[in-house]
Amino acid sequence: MALVLSFALFACADFERGPGPVPPDTATVDTGSSDATDDSGGGCTPGDYATEIYPLLQLSCDSCHSSSGSAGSTGLVFSGSADDDYAAISGLIDTGNAASSVLVKKAVGSGHGGGAVFSAGGEEEAALICWISSGAPQ
Numbered sequence: 001m002a003l004v005l006s007f008a009l010f011a012c013a014d015f016e017r018g019p020g021p022v023p024p025d026t027a028t029v030d031t032g033s034s035d036a037t038d039d040s041g042g043g044c045t046p047g048d049y050a051t052e053i054y055p056l057l058q059l060s061c062d063s064c065h066s067s068s069g070s071a072g073s074t075g076l077v078f079s080g081s082a083d084d085d086y087a088a089i090s091g092l093i094d095t096g097n098a099a100s101s102v103l104v105k106k107a108v109g110s111g112h113g114g115g116a117v118f119s120a121g122g123e124e125e126a127a128l129i130c131w132i133s134s135g136a137p138q
Helices: 002-010 049-061 082-090 102-107 123-133
Strands: none
Touching (some): 102 123
């Protein structure tokens, strides 16, 4: 029983995982700046929520954060609709301090049961920080 429980707790954890392969039909996020931690919003070009940010999150997080996934009872459960999921996503962000947003912290593994899904300082984290610091437009 303990083995089953430990597997359930760490099923999504892949502590060695960095950025995963990007499917050919997925848009690449251009943050527009190498200074990804700029919380002013002026040092980068935010990705579009519906076509870049949401697909990035869904690709990386949906396997666990779906209604049937191991994180299906958390505050972030993807429905498959960018518009419907915006409220849950925006509840995890702080536009005044983007790098400290719960969404960013958990994505890089801080306090996240599934471990890091984005590399700290990587392109995906930079894209999230840029979008959030720009007001997280829908």
